[in-house]
Amino acid sequence: MTDTVFSGQFSGQIDLHCHSTASDGILSPTELVSRAKAQDVTLLALTDHDTVAGVREAEHAGEAHGVSILPGIEFTACWGRRSVHVVGLNVDCSSMSLQQGVAVRDRLRAERAEQIALRLEKRGFTGALSGARSFAGDGVIGRPHFARWLVEAGHVPDTAKAFKRYLGAGKTGDVAVAWPDLTETVATIRAAGGAAVLAHPLKYGLTRTRLLGLLTDFRDAGGQGAEVVCGRQNPVQTREVLSLLERVAADGRGLLASLGSDFHQPDQPWRELGSVRLPAGVEPIWNLWQTDAEMVSG
Incomplete structure (x- = not known):
């Protein structure tokens, strides 16, 4: 795993899913971090689509603004015939595994x-x-x-x-792509020292049975978390995700809870940086690094 980004309890807002001009965001990594600071975000993961090209700039901006930057990526993958997105958090950007995954995409x-x-x-x-x-x-x-x-x-x-x-789906520009499969994608992130998180599970348009299958397959492939909240969503949607995660964890092997705004541009308030919170009573994905820090200091 890469060096621990933080330890102990964290004050301020946490946002573990956002995009810059390195992929399809509007703001540069520096502008993104500046906006995150203005929104009281103290831990930010830059998770551009299929690239880590903006992470170094974000880290430099984070040092200037007092925002801790978690190096991340949002990989596109295939689950059967469906495209899904897997966020890699706290990845080693220089990892050969990660670089190969980026090159393929x-x-x-x-x-x-x-x-x-x-x-x-x-x-x-x-x-x-x-x-x-x-x-x-x-x-x-x-x-x-x-x-x-x-x-x-x-x-x-x-x-x-x-x-x-x-x-959009079924339109002229909807070109099918044979992305690397889910298992391979999770393995790429884990080999880079990162934690694999299934992004926005409710956005795939799956039935609850199919979504339970996706979450279970993701966990069995080595995935460690799922986004319980992605952008502003109503409480019913959050409860749906939590209910599915409870079922996945029925055999004692669950997924940790992650969250993110999925920020792309300033004029989308439903995706504003730092605008989402995890519900009470869930175990957050950042406990992975807090635990690491405690083990090192102990």
């Missing part, structure tokens, strides 16, 4: 971007690939970059319409 994302652009070009949207790249910059290219270009080019009024008409 770089190739897959580049191939997908070319296919999306080709499909959009056939619909008459000339310059889609270069347009999306202009928004991605040096970051990982994804569908949100195509959405922003479609807005800028005047093809749609906003990014929501871009996904509804062209980029």
Whole structure:
């Protein structure tokens, strides 16, 4: 495992899922940390999609602002025929395992971007690939970059319409990708010294039976946590996740609770940094590092 980020009890807000310009976020890592500080976040995990390129900058900003930065990543993986997201927390960014996982996804994302652009070009949207790249910059290219270009080019009024008409499930830009499978992805994170957390379990549109199967398979693959809260959600949704986690833990092998805003941009208050809390009575994922610290000091 990487060096312990913190020990003992923590004051302030904790946010373990957010994005910067290194993937599909609007703010640079430095701007993101500055905003987190303004929101009283004291422990922040930068979890960009399939890259750790922004972590070093975030760490430097964290030192300047007094925000502890947990190095992280949000890997895309396959569970059967479905794409799911796995957050890796407290990873060693220099790990060969992690770098290989990133390299595989770089190739897959580049191939997908070319296919999306080709499909959009056939619909008459000339310059889609270069347009999306202009928004991605040096970051990982994804569908949100195509959405922003479609807005800028005047093809749609906003990014929501871009996904509804062209980029969402079953639409022109919905290109299937053979991402590394769930077990391999968890192994990559664990080999990098990190903890694997299933991101936003309620966002996959699964029945409760299927979601229980996903959580169980994730745990059996070596996953250590699940996001009980991701962005602002109503209490009913939180209770649904907790109920499923109780069932997963029925044999004595459960998953720890994680949380995050899934912040991407400032004009989405339901995803504001530091805006979410874990319910009382759950064991948080950060106990892993608190325990490590106590063992070292003891």
